[in-house]
Structures are given as structure tokens and as C-alpha cells.
Amino acid sequence: MSIIPGSDVQVTPMTAEQHERFDRDGFLIIPGALSPDEVAFYRDALDRVYRAASTDGRLAADGSLHQLSAVTNCPEAAGLIDHPATFSYVWSVLGWNVHIYHSHVDVHPPLESRRPFRFEWHQDGGRQNREIETDPRPRLSVKLAYWLSDVSEAGRGNFKVVPGSHKTNWIDGPPRRDVEWPDPEGAIEVTANAGDVVFFDRRLWHARSDNYSSFTRMAMFFGYTLRWVAIRDDIAPIWSSDWADQLSPVQRQLLGGIKDADGDHLWGHYPATTPLYGWLKERNLLDPANPPLKP
Ligand SMILES: O=C(O)CCC(=O)C(=O)O
Structure with missing residues (x-):
């Protein structure tokens, strides 16, 4: 198995203006992060994962796949985790002491009939949202969502967000x-072209939407947190x-x-290594x- 490296893009930190928008809205869109060839490469890889899951009978009843542990299950996705x-x-945003704690690859073919209602709105982090007492809760993690299909129009299973909601601990929701x-x-x-990426604060209230279009929705998600939070x-x-020996140190x-x-x-504790x-x-x-801890 060969894992391709990301494309050769000049690496610069986020600008002050991007920090400001991220702090205000809780998300940013990174347009054209992947070239058309990269989109094709990652789509093919995800398609293989999907077909294997289909053969093994692991798809959901509606034919969708929500596969956790992205790189474990789709090694080619490694090229996205530190994409330039x-x-x-x-x-x-998070500094150097980070790892990926939660990731998934997703394929959602068009739905043929209406799905029973489910209120999907959430913040990421699971029990972090119950067990941390501050208001607002701390950021702790961020996520990259890579779009491998065209969601440039609403109704294609787009990612839904409430801009600026990341500093709100609770939203009104149903009893169940x-x-x-x-x-x-x-x-x-959120609308995006294939190859665009959405970068979001885990606290941003967000939800997947149902795909009643004629497009199969394909995406990969990587959640990064501080290394003192469990994977x-x-x-x-x-x-x-x-194939692990093909991974770079980062x-x-x-x-x-x-x-x-x-x-x-x-x-x-040991930044030097x-x-x-x-x-x-x-x-x-x-x-x-x-900074590192004081010795
Ligand atoms: O698939 C989506 O659009 C939403 C994904 C999501 O809810 C998440 O990454 O936490």
C-alpha cells in the first residue's frame, strides 16, 4: 500500500484576520484546499472502503457509511492529516502538542425515502459537554472536514452550523x-465544492443533514485535540x-x-522529541x- 504525501503548498500560519473570523463565527472555509487530482485520489480510496463495507454487510440500512477511525480504515487518508x-x-489554533482523537470517513448516497426525524444538532467532545463546568466551555479541539463531493448547493447532505454558536453551552432542543x-x-x-475544507471549533453547534439530492455525498473528518486528551x-x-513505516514523524x-x-x-512534557x-x-x-513547560 502506498500513501501519497500532500501537495506542495507554501505553509504559513493563520492570519490575524482568519483568527478573528474563526473566533467570531466558530468556523472557516478553506476553498480549494485539494486539487482535482487529490479529490479523485481520496474519492477512489473512500470508494474502496465503501465497497468493502458493502461486501461485508456493514452499511447502514439506507446504504450510508459512517466509518470511525479514518486512517485505520482508509490508510490513504493519512495524506490529509497534515496536509499543507x-x-x-x-x-x-492548538499549537504543537496535538493529536487526532476522533475521525471518520462518510459516504451518504441519495436517500430514496424520507428518513424518520432525528435531531442531530450537537457540539463535539461527548461528555466534555457534561463534565466541564465553565460557561463557555473551553475549545479543546478543532476539526477539519474535507469535501470530496460537490455540496455547492443546499440539500445535498450539507454540513449545517449555527455561525457564532461556539460560545453557547446549550441550545433549545427536543426532550428526545x-x-x-x-x-x-x-x-x-454550509455550501462547498469538492476539494474545499471546513475548519471548525468543536463547540460550534452543528449537524449532518439528509441527502435527498441525486449526488452521493463523500467526506472525511479529522478532530484534533491536545495530547493530554485520550484518543x-x-x-x-x-x-x-x-504501511505504518511510510508515515512521517509528524x-x-x-x-x-x-x-x-x-x-x-x-x-x-518533551517538546524536543x-x-x-x-x-x-x-x-x-x-x-x-x-511554550514548553519550565524544566
Ligand atoms: O457529517 C456531517 O455533516 C456532520 C459531521 C459531524 O456531526 C461531526 O463531525 O461531528
Whole structure:
């Protein structure tokens, strides 16, 4: 199995204006992050995952696939986790002490009949939203959503968000998720072309929408957090695979596999041997806002 590297794009940190918009809206669109050839490459890879799941009878009843642990199940997706057109957004916001804790690849063919109602609105992070007491809760993680199909018009299973909602701990919702309820005020369907990426704050209230169009919706999602937050993905199979040696040191860090790391190292105590720290330092891109601990 061969994993292609990302395209050769000049890497720069987020601008002050991008930080401002991200802080205001809770998300940014990165237009044209992937070239048409890259879109074709990742679509083909995802299509193979989909066909294998179909053969094994692992698709949902509506023919969709929501497969967790993206790189474990689609090794080619490794090229997206530190893609030069998008990864700078992650380290510009979270710094160098990061890994991917939750990821998924998704295929949603057109729905042939109406699905029973389900209120899908949520913030990411699961129990972080119950067990952290501040208001607003802290950001803790961000996500990249890569679009591999055209969702440039609403109604194609678009990603829905409430812009600016990331500092709101609660939104009005139904007593149970299957009780019909309107979308929150201000909700929009994000439109994007294949190859565009949405970068969002985990606290942004968001939801998948149903795809009643004639397009199959294809996307890959990667959630990044600080390395002292546990990885939810199933990463063990990566480290016993025959392709793990193709991963770069930064990709290994992102997938929770820094070689010979002890518990303290896995938390971020040793920047000098943390690949992303070194990678940023070499390029003079370290942000003084994310210093190492004092020795
Ligand atoms: O598939 C989507 O549009 C939404 C995905 C989502 O809810 C998530 O990444 O947490």
C-alpha cells in the first residue's frame, strides 16, 4: 500500500484576520484546499472502503457509511492529516502538542425515502459537554472536514452550523432526539465544492443533514485535540500494519504513535522529541503562546 504525501503548498500560519473570523463565527472555509487530482485520489480510496463495507454487510440500512477511525480504515487518508493547505489552521489554533482523537470517513448516497426525524444538532467532545463546568466551555479541539463531493448547493447532505454558536453551552432542543423540532435560529447549510475544507471549533453547534439530492455525498473528518486528551479512535491496527513505516514523524505523532514515548511524553512534557514542535521550530513557526513547560 502506498500513501501519497500532500501537495506542495507554501505553509504559513493563520492570519490575524482568519483568527478573528474563526473566533467570531466558530468556523472557516478553506476553498480549494485539494486539487482535482487529490479529490479523485481520496474519492477512489473512500470508494474502496465503501465497497468493502458493502461486501461485508456493514452499511447502514439506507446504504450510508459512517466509518470511525479514518486512517485505520482508509490508510490513504493519512495524506490529509497534515496536509499543507489545512494543517496550519490546526497548529495555529492548538499549537504543537496535538493529536487526532476522533475521525471518520462518510459516504451518504441519495436517500430514496424520507428518513424518520432525528435531531442531530450537537457540539463535539461527548461528555466534555457534561463534565466541564465553565460557561463557555473551553475549545479543546478543532476539526477539519474535507469535501470530496460537490455540496455547492443546499440539500445535498450539507454540513449545517449555527455561525457564532461556539460560545453557547446549550441550545433549545427536543426532550428526545426523535421528537420533531425546528433547526436552531440562525442555522445555515454550509455550501462547498469538492476539494474545499471546513475548519471548525468543536463547540460550534452543528449537524449532518439528509441527502435527498441525486449526488452521493463523500467526506472525511479529522478532530484534533491536545495530547493530554485520550484518543477515541482505534489506532492499534495502524501500528501493526505493513504501511505504518511510510508515515512521517509528524503523522506518527498525530496518530498517537511517537516511538518509545512514555506517559509523560505522551502528555507533551518533551517538546524536543515531539515531531511537530521540531517541525515548527525548524521553520520558525513556533508560537510563543505555546511554550514548553519550565524544566
Ligand atoms: O457529517 C456531517 O455533516 C456532520 C459531521 C459531524 O456531526 C461531526 O463531525 O461531528
